Amino acid sequence: MADEYRVQMRGIRKSFSGVKALKGVDFLLRSGEIHALVGENGAGKSTLMKILSGAHSMDEGEIIINGTRVIAATPRRSKDLGVGIVYQEFELADDLTIAENIFIDRLGVHGIVRWRRLYAQAEKVMHSLGFDIDVRNRVGDISVAYKQVVEIAKALSANANILILDEPTAVLTPNETEKLFASMRSLREAGVGIVYISHRMDEVFAICDAVTVMRDGEITGGGALADFDVDGMVELMIGRKLSTMYPPRHATVGDEILRLDNLSGEVFSGIDLSLRRGEILGIFGLVGSGRTEIVRAVFGGDGFRSGTVYVDGRETHIRSPSQGRGHGIALIPENRKEQGLILDMPIRQNMTMTNMRAVAVVPGIISRNREDRLAGELARRLSVKTADTRNPVNSLSGGNQQKVVIAKWLNTDSKIVIMDEPTRGVDVGAKAEIYAIMNELAARGVGILMISSELNEIIGMCDRVAVIDKGRKRGELGRNELTEKGIMKLVVGGHN
Amino acid sequence: MLRESLPVAVLVILVIASSFLNRNFPTVQNIFNLLRQNSGTIVVSLGMLLVILTGGIDLSVGSVAAFSSVLFATLLDNRQNDAMALAPAFCLTLLCSLGFGAVVGYLVAYRRMAPFVVTLASMTAARGGAYMISHAKTIPLANELVNTFNKGAMYRVPFSVILAFLVFVLFALTLHYTVYGRFVQAIGSNETAVRLSGIRTSLYVMSVYMVSAAMCTLAGIIESRTGVGDARVCQGLELDAIAACVIGGASLTGGRGTVINTLMGVLILGLIGNIMVLMRVPPYPQQVIKGVIIIVAVLLQGRGGSK
Numbered sequence: 001m002a003d004e005y006r007v008q009m010r011g012i013r014k015s016f017s018g019v020k021a022l023k024g025v026d027f028l029l030r031s032g033e034i035h036a037l038v039g040e041n042g043a044g045k046s047t048l049m050k051i052l053s054g055a056h057s058m059d060e061g062e063i064i065i066n067g068t069r070v071i072a073a074t075p076r077r078s079k080d081l082g083v084g085i086v087y088q089e090f091e092l093a094d095d096l097t098i099a100e101n102i103f104i105d106r107l108g109v110h111g112i113v114r115w116r117r118l119y120a121q122a123e124k125v126m127h128s129l130g131f132d133i134d135v136r137n138r139v140g141d142i143s144v145a146y147k148q149v150v151e152i153a154k155a156l157s158a159n160a161n162i163l164i165l166d167e168p169t170a171v172l173t174p175n176e177t178e179k180l181f182a183s184m185r186s187l188r189e190a191g192v193g194i195v196y197i198s199h200r201m202d203e204v205f206a207i208c209d210a211v212t213v214m215r216d217g218e219i220t221g222g223g224a225l226a227d228f229d230v231d232g233m234v235e236l237m238i239g240r241k242l243s244t245m246y247p248p249r250h251a252t253v254g255d256e257i258l259r260l261d262n263l264s265g266e267v268f269s270g271i272d273l274s275l276r277r278g279e280i281l282g283i284f285g286l287v288g289s290g291r292t293e294i295v296r297a298v299f300g301g302d303g304f305r306s307g308t309v310y311v312d313g314r315e316t317h318i319r320s321p322s323q324g325r326g327h328g329i330a331l332i333p334e335n336r337k338e339q340g341l342i343l344d345m346p347i348r349q350n351m352t353m354t355n356m357r358a359v360a361v362v363p364g365i366i367s368r369n370r371e372d373r374l375a376g377e378l379a380r381r382l383s384v385k386t387a388d389t390r391n392p393v394n395s396l397s398g399g400n401q402q403k404v405v406i407a408k409w410l411n412t413d414s415k416i417v418i419m420d421e422p423t424r425g426v427d428v429g430a431k432a433e434i435y436a437i438m439n440e441l442a443a444r445g446v447g448i449l450m451i452s453s454e455l456n457e458i459i460g461m462c463d464r465v466a467v468i469d470k471g472r473k474r475g476e477l478g479r480n481e482l483t484e485k486g487i488m489k490l491v492v493g494g495h496n
Numbered sequence: 497m498l499r500e501s502l503p504v505a506v507l508v509i510l511v512i513a514s515s516f517l518n519r520n521f522p523t524v525q526n527i528f529n530l531l532r533q534n535s536g537t538i539v540v541s542l543g544m545l546l547v548i549l550t551g552g553i554d555l556s557v558g559s560v561a562a563f564s565s566v567l568f569a570t571l572l573d574n575r576q577n578d579a580m581a582l583a584p585a586f587c588l589t590l591l592c593s594l595g596f597g598a599v600v601g602y603l604v605a606y607r608r609m610a611p612f613v614v615t616l617a618s619m620t621a622a623r624g625g626a627y628m629i630s631h632a633k634t635i636p637l638a639n640e641l642v643n644t645f646n647k648g649a650m651y652r653v654p655f656s657v658i659l660a661f662l663v664f665v666l667f668a669l670t671l672h673y674t675v676y677g678r679f680v681q682a683i684g685s686n687e688t689a690v691r692l693s694g695i696r697t698s699l700y701v702m703s704v705y706m707v708s709a710a711m712c713t714l715a716g717i718i719e720s721r722t723g724v725g726d727a728r729v730c731q732g733l734e735l736d737a738i739a740a741c742v743i744g745g746a747s748l749t750g751g752r753g754t755v756i757n758t759l760m761g762v763l764i765l766g767l768i769g770n771i772m773v774l775m776r777v778p779p780y781p782q783q784v785i786k787g788v789i790i791i792v793a794v795l796l797q798g799r800g801g802s803k
Contacts, residue, residue, distance in 0.1 A: 301692060325694025339692050342685045344751055349678065354693045356675045364675050408693060 005064070006031045006082075006162045006193035007052060012061035014047055021047045023217045024061075029162065029193040034184060036204040036225065037197045039214035039237050040427035041397040045197050048214070049164050053085040054078035065162070084155025085164040088425070090147050094140030098122060101139050102154045125153045129183040143288050144171040149180070156187070163187065164195045169203060170424055173286035173453060174488075181207050199427060201230045202456065215239055238429045245432055246460035251278035251442040253463065256313065258329075258416050258447055260298065263307035267293050268471035271307070275416065275447040280438060282462030283451045284487055290471035291451050292334055295418045298449075299331040300324035311416070325354065327416075330409035332402075334420040334451075340405040341393050348375030348389035351407045358411065378407040382437060399430025406437060417441060418449045423457060435461060455484050467491055502797060503744050503760035510764060514771040521774055528654055534766040535660035536561070536715035537736050538759060542667045543711030544737040545758045546704040551684045551750025552604060552611035554708045557715075558733035559622035560596055562726070564589050564716030566626045569635035569725020572642070582641050590713050596622065597709030601702030615705075619734070626727035634724040646721040656718045663714070668755040680704060684750025740765055743793045764793065 007029040014022040022044050029035050037045050050056040052063065054073035063070045065081040092101050099122035100107065107113045122135040131149050133142070139150060148168055155163055169177045184194055184207060198204055204211065205225065212222040213236040221228075221236040254277035263271040268290035275281050285291035297304040300318040309316050311327045318324050324331070333339035341350055352359050352371050359371040375389040382403040386396060393404055402422065409417060419438070423431045438448055438461065452458050458465055459482045467474045467490040475490045515522040540557050547554045571585035600618050603609045637643075645655045671677035679700050682690045691697045719729045740761030746753025768789055772782045 299692075320696065321692050321694045322696045331692060333692055338686070339688050342682050342689050342751075344685045345682060349682070353678075353682065353690070353695070356678070360675065366673055366675060366678065 004030055006033075006066060008062075008064040009048070009052065010062045012048065012051060012063075013059045014051060014056065015059055021217050022051075022058075025214070025217070025219055027052075027212060027219075029195060030210075031161070031191045031193050032188050033210055034188055034194045034196055034208045036208040036211040037195055037214065038199075038201075038204060038211060038233065039220075040429055041399055041425075042216075042427075043214040043237070044217040045214055046166065047217075049085065049166065049195060049197070052078065052162075053083050053164065055085075079158060079160075082159065082161040083164070084158060084160025084162065086148070086151040086155055086166060086168060088166045088170065090151055092139045092147055092150060094138070096139060097136050098126070098133065098139055098142070098146075098150050099135040101150055102126075102135075102157050104154070105158075121157070122153075125157045126150075128186075129153060129156075130179050145173065145176045145287060148172060149176075152180075152183075161191065162193050162195070164197070166197045167199065167425060168196075169198065169200065171287060173288075174455075175286065177203070199425070199431075200454070201233065204233075205230070213237055234428055237427075245428075245435070247432070247436050247439055249280075249439040249442055251439070251445075253277065253279045254445060257311065258298070258449075259310040259313075260294075261308045261310065263294065263297065263304055263309065265290075265293055265297050265302070265304035268468070271468075271473055273449075273466055273473070275449060277415075277445045277447050278442050279463050280442055280448045280450055280461055282458040282465035283449060283468055284453070284455070284458050284465050284491075285451070285468035286453060286491070289468045291468045292420055294468070295331065295420060295449060295451060298324070299329050299418060301331065301333075325412065325414075328412075328414050330354075330412060330414035330417045332405050332409065332417070332419040332422055334424075336398075336401055336405050340408075341401060343392070343394040345393060346390045347379070347384070347386060347393045347396070347404055348372065350393050350404050351375045351378050351389070351411060354408045355411045374411065375407075378411060381410070382407050383433060397427070397430070399426040399433075402426050402430065402434065403437075406434070410437075410441075414446065416447050416449070418451075420451045421453070422450065423452075423454070455487060458482070458487065459484065500745070500754075500757075503757040503764065503793075506793060506796070507760050507764050507767070510767050510771075514767060517771060518774045521771060524652065526770070526774075528649075528652065528657065530763075530766055530770045531657045531660075532654045532721075533770075534762055535654075535656040536718040536730070537733065537740065537766065538660040538762045539663050539711045539718070540708075540715045540733055541737040541740040541758050541762050542663060542755060543704075543708035544734075545667070545741050545744075545746060545753055545755065546680055547611070547708050548738075548741050548746050548748060549680050549684045549750055549753055550701050550704050551687070551748075552701070552704065553615065553738065553748070554600075554705060555612065555615040555734045556596075556600065556619040556622055557708060557712050557737055558730040559619045559626065560593055560709050560712035561716035561719060561730040561733060562728065563596075563622045563626040563629075564593055564713040565720050565729050566630040566635055566725040566727050567592060568713075568717055569637045569720065570629055572637060572639050573635060582639060586717075589716075590710060593709040593713040594706050597706035598702065600709070601705035604705065605698040605701035623727070630725065630727045632727060634726045637720050637723055637725050642717070642720070643723065646718070646723070656721070659714065659718070663711070664755065664759055671755055676700070676703075681751060684747075684752075686751075736762075736765060739790050743790060745797055764789075 005028055009027040012022050012025045025048055027048060039045050047056060051058045054075040054077055063073060068081055099119050102122050102125060103118060119135055126133060126135060129149060133146060148171060172180060196208055208225050211225050211228060213220050213233060215237060256274055257277050258275040260271050260273040271294055283291050293302060296302045298309055300320045300323050309318060316327055318327060348371055352374060359366055359374055361367045379389050384400050384403045393401060423434055442448055463479050465477045465482060467487060469491055477486050520526055544554055568585055568589045571588055572581055600614050603614045604611045648655050679695060683697050683700055687697050741753060741758050743764055744757030744761035768786060
């Protein structure tokens with residue numbers, strides 16, 4: 001039965017200025033199916049989906065959407081045929097309300113907005129997704145998680161029966177992820193075909209029915225999810241066996257290097273933490289729990305109200321990132337594109353930014369030779385995949401971009417490295433490499449603070465974990481107590 | 497690569513075309529006149545480029561130049577033939593400008609006010625200050641050395657052109673080889689990322705307004721070449737400077753723009769004015785043609801002066 005397929009794509013080819021991004025790809029999506037599309041960054045997943053949604057044109061191939069053959073897909077045409085796509089980067093107008101954003105392209109008949117009806121409709125859509133929120137709120141004022149939901153609502157309210165979600169849970173808390181999964185399941189019941197792009201294997205196995213694996217613009221495997229296991233799928237993605245995700249660490253934990261004493265700020269209060277040399281201390285908390293604000297306060301990125309930060313046992317008064325850096329603290333921020341990198345600039349200039357003294361012959365004057373050498377060295381050390389560090393940093397994949405952000409701080413000999421979601425949006429291969437770098441740093445006596453909302457990562461990497469919820473520390477777990485259950489218990493316990 | 501060298505190509509084409517259009521154009525005399533007339537604009541445009549690189553804008557340049565012009569003339573007024581008075585007068589004028597730039601820069605960098613608004617206000621204030629000092633009259637500037645600087649030349653190259661060239665070289669080296677130049681450019685691309693790299697971005701942002709103001713002092717003195725300090729000089733200089741940066745491919749959202757192309761921008765604008773005068777085009781049509789050419793130059797670069 002051909003029309004049980006929502007989408008049939010066959011022999012899709014696409015090149016970008018000579019580089020083959022898709023080399024004859026077939027992709028089938030049935031109605032009432034949640035279909036995982038997995039692969040490393042740069043494998044061609046997003047390109048394939050952008051062709052389906054009409055954002056890119058294809059060079060060759062055939063697309064049938066809901067039984068209609070599409071010759072030249074445009075965003076408009078795909079949308080009319082029922083394709084809805086939610087990108088990783090949101091396309092919302094911050095100054096408009098949730099309701100206005102959902103119905104942005106059809107606010108009212110003949111250009112006249114009937115507000116009461118608009119709000120009622122928006123409420124209905126949000127409610128059907130299992131999220132209750134005042135749709136009169138400005139989108140700029142709501143959390144990232146809710147923005148994600150608004151994007152999905154926007155797609156669905158346009159009567160989409162093919163929904164493409166690109167890493168939708170990257171910014172969601174476990175609770176919100178569960179809610180999203182619940183609404184995905186009810187959409188599946190209603191016959192919607194969902195394409196689910198994700199790097200998180202546990203989620204793929206939790207929610208999906210079928211899978212297509214891509215590598216280097218080709219399909220390397222696919223079929224019913226029941227026929228796969230995690231190792232097999234990862235092997236198809238990276239083309240080799242991945243021995244261990246979390247490599248063993250040989251670091252001895254030394255003296256205390258950082259201590260937070262009763263630190264309070266805008267959204268957190270009474271935080272006590274202690275970090276030792278060679279230790280990886282995890283901070284587990286949901287988005288919006290205050291975890292990011294705490295570490296930013298330590299670094300000097302945001303201020304705090306009261307409390308004391310001790311570095312090496314000495315009281316500090318860090319009020320700006322430059323003072324934080326002066327105390328040997330490094331921050332790998334949460335959002336590499338907005339906070340970590342200067343995308344227009346070459347790789348090497350991004351890498352050397354934190355320590356210009358190392359590339360200056362005379363203070364203030366840059367030596368291109370020294371800069372070249374230093375950047376080349378850092379790129380090799382972190383195996384950043386690039387032919388030349390003079391290439392722009394946005395020519396790199398997400399994982400390699402993240403390595404550049406880390407390189408910035410390797411270059412400073414920091415004693416304390418704060419990593420805020422260091423592996424978000426990073427593919428499996430690069431993830432393992434980043435973990436190896438963290439271990440190497442710890443072995444050299446660096447103290448690492450790692451924020452993460454991925455339980456696997458926390459359990460796999462950390463010596464100790466502090467659980468943060470609603471701006472307060474709910475408890476700490478040592479290496480032996482680190483289990484999924486133990487952590488979630490502290491989180492849930494915090495609500496009571 | 498092509499886009500990078502477009503302003504140079506445009507200038508070359510204009511020079512060739514102008515040479516055919518008018519026999520008086522390709523004379524040494526006329527070329528140096530053209531350069532001399534534009535040396536103030538070159539200096540100010542380079543300061544403007546730094547501001548634009550950080551994503552800001554400085555509307556006050558014309559007014560600060562006029563303020564400098566009258567202040568310098570006033571300070572020299574009583575000792576017209578005293579070479580020793582020159583240095584203090586110049587330093588005081590420069591300090592005044594730097595102070596002005598510091599206030600503007602402080603408001604933009606530390607108080608987070610919009611550069612457009614702050615410099616719109618300072619533009620009005622500085623021009624008013626210039627009229628107050630001069631009582632709306634021209635102030636004779638008869639100092640020997642100043643007149644030598646303004647009227648004299650070395651191997652037929654006017655001193656003001658030499659000064660502009662030195663400033664140009666200084667800016668080119670700064671942007672290319674110094675940490676300062678690197679950070680100014682980086683801030684315009686992504687201020688947050690630079691700040692979180694432990695760099696005091698506010699200090700850099702404040703400094704570019706001071707540099708811009710210092711360039712205005714130089715321009716104000718260059719523009720006193722008629723031998724008087726005058727509160728009315730440099731009207732609309734800010735627009736010429738911004739136009740020069742944009743014609744040179746600078747992005748008004750910051751991060752993109754080069755010294756050489758900004759120079760090309762000034763020369764393109766100046767050359768168009770020059771050839772139209774030679775061809776006896778009346779002043780009002782001149783302005784219309786100039787406006788059209790700015791649009792065409794930016795269109796050719798394929799992006800509307802922004803990202």
